[in-house]
Amino acid sequence: MSDQHTIDAALAGDQAAWDTLVNRFSGPLWSVARAYGLSAADAADAVQGTWLRLLESLHTIRDPGRLGSWLFTTVRREASLIGRRSRGERPVADPADAGGFRPGSSPAEDAPDPALLVLSADEGRRLWLAVEAMQEPCRSLFRLMATAPDAGVHQLAGRLGMPSGSYGPTRGRCLNRLRTMLTAQEAAS
Amino acid sequence: MTRRPAAIDDESLIAALRLAAGRDPVPGHVPATARAAFGLRLPGAATALPVAAPAPRDVRDGGEERLLRFTTAGLTVDLEVTSMDGLVDLAGQVSPCPEEGTRVEVRTPHLTEARELSATGQFAVTGLPPGWFSVVCHRPGQVPVVTSWTRIRP
Numbered sequence: 001m002s003d004q005h006t007i008d009a010a011l012a013g014d015q016a017a018w019d020t021l022v023n024r025f026s027g028p029l030w031s032v033a034r035a036y037g038l039s040a041a042d043a044a045d046a047v048q049g050t051w052l053r054l055l056e057s058l059h060t061i062r063d064p065g066r067l068g069s070w071l072f073t074t075v076r077r078e079a080s081l082i083g084r085r086s087r088g089e090r091p092v093a094d095p096a097d098a099g100g101f102r103p104g105s106s107p108a109e110d111a112p113d114p115a116l117l118v119l120s121a122d123e124g125r126r127l128w129l130a131v132e133a134m135q136e137p138c139r140s141l142f143r144l145m146a147t148a149p150d151a152g153v154h155q156l157a158g159r160l161g162m163p164s165g166s167y168g169p170t171r172g173r174c175l176n177r178l179r180t181m182l183t184a185q186e187a188a189s
Numbered sequence: 190m191t192r193r194p195a196a197i198d199d200e201s202l203i204a205a206l207r208l209a210a211g212r213d214p215v216p217g218h219v220p221a222t223a224r225a226a227f228g229l230r231l232p233g234a235a236t237a238l239p240v241a242a243p244a245p246r247d248v249r250d251g252g253e254e255r256l257l258r259f260t261t262a263g264l265t266v267d268l269e270v271t272s273m274d275g276l277v278d279l280a281g282q283v284s285p286c287p288e289e290g291t292r293v294e295v296r297t298p299h300l301t302e303a304r305e306l307s308a309t310g311q312f313a314v315t316g317l318p319p320g321w322f323s324v325v326c327h328r329p330g331q332v333p334v335v336t337s338w339t340r341i342r343p
Contacts, residue, residue, distance in 0.1 A: 011232075018227040022220050028208055030215035035204035044219050045320065045340060048298060051223040052321055052338040055230050076200065082340070117197055117205045124209025131206070145203065146210035175199050182197070 003064035011059055022051065025068070028118045029075045034149055036079040042086055046079040053078075072115035130181045137162065138174035145171070222298050229296055231325065234333040237261040259324075259336040266324055266336055272343030277317040279324075286310035287328045294325040319343055 009017035029050055033043035053074050061067060117123050131142045137160055144156055151159075157167040207213055237259035255270040264287075269280040279295060283306060291306040295314045298321060304312040306326075319342050326334045 010227075013232075015224075015227050019224050022223040026220040026223060027215045028204070030219060031204040031208040031213070032200065034207065034213055035200040040216065044216070044222075045342070047215070047219050048222055048226070049321055049338060049340055051226050052229070052298070052323075055226060056236060056335075056337065058230075059232075085342070115201075117201055118208060121209070124205055127202070127205055128209055142206060146207045147212045149207060149213040172199075175202055178202060179197060 003067050007058060007061060007064050007067065021054075021067075025071050028115075029071060032072060032075050032118060033079040036076070036083045038079055038083055038086070040150075042082050043079070046075055046082050049078045050075040068115045068119055072118065126185075127178070127182075130178060130185070133181075134174070134177065137170060138177060141171060141174050142178075226298055229298070229323075231333055231335050234325070234335040235261045235264075237264065237266055237334050237336045239337055239339065242267070255341075257339065261334055264326065264334050266326065266334070268324065268336075270341055272319070272341070275319065275343060276315075277319055277322075277341050277343065278313070278315040279317065279322075280313045281311065281324060283310040283312075283326055287326065290329045292327045294327070295322060296325065297322045 006017045006020050010021065026047065029047045030043060033046040034040075036046075038046060050071060054071065057070075061070060117127075131139060134142070141156075141160055144151070144159055148156065153167050154164050157164045160167070160170075162170065238261070240258050240260050242256040242258035257268040257270060259266045259268075263285075265284050267282045267284070271278045271280075281293065281295075283291070283293070286309060287306065289308075293304045293306055293312045295302045295304070295317065297318060299318055302314045302317070304314065306312055321338050321340050323338045324336045328334075
């Protein structure tokens with residue numbers, strides 16, 4: 001069933017069509033929420049909020065091809081807001097935080113589409129192939145980061161044998177290197 | 190001229206690596222709640238969107254108070270949110286005061302509480318579980334007005 005058919009069926013009240021969307025996107029949405037450093041409880045809130053917003057906005061999604069992007073932009077926004085609130089950075093009401101967000105807007109219209117990277121199993125395999133070709137400490141850092149999602153910076157740094165203060169900058173450099181490798185692959189293909 | 194591939198942000202790279210590694214799968218209750226949320230859809234309802242409300246003030250008994258305002262054409266819903274013992278109390282005002290027979294529902298993904306609106310347009314619900322909620326205003330002979338989903342975590 002195409003996204004258009006699925007959306008039309010859900011709009012017509014078909015629970016099975018809605019379930020199809022939920023089953024397809026929940027795993028990736030969860031991974032995105034967790035990538036913002038959210039606890040399991042906060043990530044569950046971010047994903048749940050994303051589905052509730054889709055329920056509000058489903059009838060306004062005119063381009064079904066952008067449904068994945070819409071969901072990803074929304075979960076990123078919710079995860080970012082919840083993360084800031086949990087860290088005590090913005091102790092104000094969520095709706096005020098949401099600023100320009102309006103149900104029915106197409107948030108990702110002109111932005112790059114990171115959703116595709118997360119949604120495609122092929123992309124995931126390609127990423128790990130690139131990681132396995134990286135030198136240390138990046139290879140170990142990514143393996144550890146992926147397999148210990150709840151580990152704190154102290155723990156991760158300790159297991160990598162580096163001072164806690166070095167973990168963040170090292171991770172940033174490794175992510176930049178991975179990005180460069182992907183860009184080079186794309187240019188070569 | 191070809192477009193350069195867009196740069197992928199850190200969080201998306203991390204999410205893609207973790208998803209492919211399969212070590213942090215989505216807990217079953219998350220999609221289960223999302224599937225059940227389909228029962229909360231309100232086709233044809235007008236959505237009241239959040240607008241700036243007066244700043245929250247501290248309450249002496251140690252609780253926390255938040256004021257929220259949602260508006261749509263011709264209707265405003267003001268909510269005073271307090272939390273005690275991990276549960277959420279809502280006191281609401283619908284204005285301008287709708288006609289007699291208007292019914293209000295406070296919905297969460299887990300339960301819905303219905304209230305008749307008072308003659309002055311007020312309603313209250315206590316002891317809600319924290320998390321996402323939305324308020325629906327059913328006026329006789331008009332489309333329902335529903336506030337945009339909002340998260341409350343004490």
